[in-house]
Ligand SMILES: Nc1ncnc2c1ncn2[C@@H]1O[C@H](COP(=O)(O)OP(=O)(O)OP(=O)(O)O)[C@@H](O)[C@H]1O
């Protein structure tokens with residue numbers, strides 16, 4: 402297995418706040434890797450930095466062997482990564498179809514149609530509602546749209562930031578099923594979740610982030626059995 | 639009959655306001671800033687067209703595009719040099735900069751062209767039959783209204799149907815999300831200034847054709863009125879700019895005709911205040927303008 406993403410000794414600041422303090426991790430081709438941690442641990446900061454939205458003060462981010470630190474956010478997508486951001490951030494005033502088109506912004510126009518057909522096949526609900534203004538979709542539909550939009554760029558690496566946030570349990574299951582399916586169809590996934598139980602159940606490997614540093618890492622099933630993880634993140638005593 | 643001629647003059651003035659207001663509203667919608675120098679770009683457009691017509695003896699069909707090109711370049715340069723470095727800064731800093739740019743343009747124009755008003759020769763050269771002029775119609779009014787309608791339609795199609803237009807709507811909603819789609823936000827904002835400034839050039843030429851005195855402060859009052867129109871219609875909204883501009887022009891013409899020429903501006907701004915009290919987002923707007 403080869404590294405698709407390799408983050409080494411990453412340091413990120415918000416002004417004087419040192420949010421990420423020397424984080425290192427890697428994602429191999431074909432894997433589902435999850436980053437779990439409490440509120441404010443720095444999960445979103447890590448993903449946003451990989452996507453180019455934030456500039457690290459120190460450290461390297463290698464994607465397919467190339468250091469992409471300093472590549473602006475609007476160019477990382479054409480390297481083959483897509484971020485489905487926290488809070489979905491779909492374009493609420495645009496239609497479902499327009500949102501998907503924007504997801505394919507970096508691709509040649511001729512490929513948009515087939516990407517869109519793929520997304521509609523995976524999310525038939527979106528197809529039924531292609532003309533609807535995205536802001537009027539239900540929460541679950543909005544999450545599907547956010548994922549579909551990220552898939553429009555045909556990413557090698559899909560980064561999902563809390564895809565289950567605010568969804569009913571049945572929808573959470575559905576989202577995680579989709580994550581598994583996507584992975585089976587060849588997409589490598591970096592998953593950030595508060596719902597550690599679900600995340601650990603679909604992931605191959607996991608990293609635990611605590612106030613800006615990685616405190617534990619390893620096989621997802623082994624971590625799920627670890628006492629510290631069970632206490633802190635799975636709500637067991 | 640007299641009423642009709644006032645209405646015509648209101649609609650044609652309103653069309654100019656609408657074209658200018660589009661520049662304000664697009665820049666506000668996408669860059670979330672008020673470009674108070676926009677009115678002065680109109681004036682520069684007027685001067686460039688004037689020079690091309692009077693000094694170079696070029697036909698209007700060349701002079702007008704020349705003015706558009708000059709203003710487009712000016713708009714892009716202003717954005718790049720003055721506003722882009724302030725992208726992360728507070729809105730007050732941006733506002734003060736915009737006022738600075740406005741003075742810079744006015745004083746620059748005064749240095750180049752002097753403060754003495756120039757007599758602008760209309761770019762519209764066709765005669766109307768007696769039956770139409772007796773109604774108060776002028777060829778300038780017809781061209782102005784037609785230009786405004788064409789611009790509205792083209793701009794609406796552009797924003798809704800083209801890739802760049804959609805990218806502009808994305809930037810207007812969420813710049814971070816737009817970036818991770820692969821949209822170059824800086825370039826999109828720059829394009830917005832380019833379009834707004836090209837429209838300002840058209841507005842400048844039309845304004846000077848209808849009111850032929852051109853001086854360095856020519857753009858400032860129409861600029862403020864058009865800004866008012868944009869807020870009135872709902873800043874950030876393209877149909878809002880159109881509606882706001884037309885209504886403002888008509889109100890102004892009617893106030894001048896039936897109430898008092900001196901009070902016309904007061905009445906225009908009073909209407910704005912009342913509309914904003916009742917509907918803070920303007921007639922068709924989504925965003926409440928920031929308090930500045
Ligand atoms: N824009 C910002 N300005 C200043 N500090 C920030 C900013 N964004 C995040 N932080 C801080 O950085 C730290 C990490 O935040 P981050 O959003 O990455 O956490 P998270 O692990 O994603 O949390 P959550 O599970 O709540 O989404 C927090 O202490 C947060 O307060």
Ligand SMILES: [Mg+2]
Nearest residue numbers: 444445446487
């Ligand atoms: Mg987060």
